[in-house]
Amino acid sequence: MGNHHTPEYKEYVAKLIVEENRVAKQLCRELDLSVGTVAGWVRKYRDKKNVTVTPDLVTPAELEKRETAYEKRIRELEEENAILKKAMHIFTKNQM
Numbered sequence: 001m002g003n004h005h006t007p008e009y010k011e012y013v014a015k016l017i018v019e020e021n022r023v024a025k026q027l028c029r030e031l032d033l034s035v036g037t038v039a040g041w042v043r044k045y046r047d048k049k050n051v052t053v054t055p056d057l058v059t060p061a062e063l064e065k066r067e068t069a070y071e072k073r074i075r076e077l078e079e080e081n082a083i084l085k086k087a088m089h090i091f092t093k094n095q096m
Helices: 008-020 026-030 035-051 060-095
Strands: none
Touching: 008 026, 008 035, 026 035
16 A cells, blocks of 8 residues: 655645756655656646646745845835935924
């Protein structure tokens, strides 16, 4: 009787191979999975990806990209906030 894996797990493993360019044989060895089984998961993932793009699981590289984008946006908003505070100070100072 074989192991049963969740659809999320199968998609995550396939995503690592397709989007992170992990070597399938090496990953199969690390996770103790059959290469043929994982090849089927990858095939289904690629088919699904061509139909819809709804990322449920995030790979480490995707997470890093998101964090970088968020940090950049935070810096921009902090700069904008500082400029607005200075402008508010200038306008309130001139009214007195």
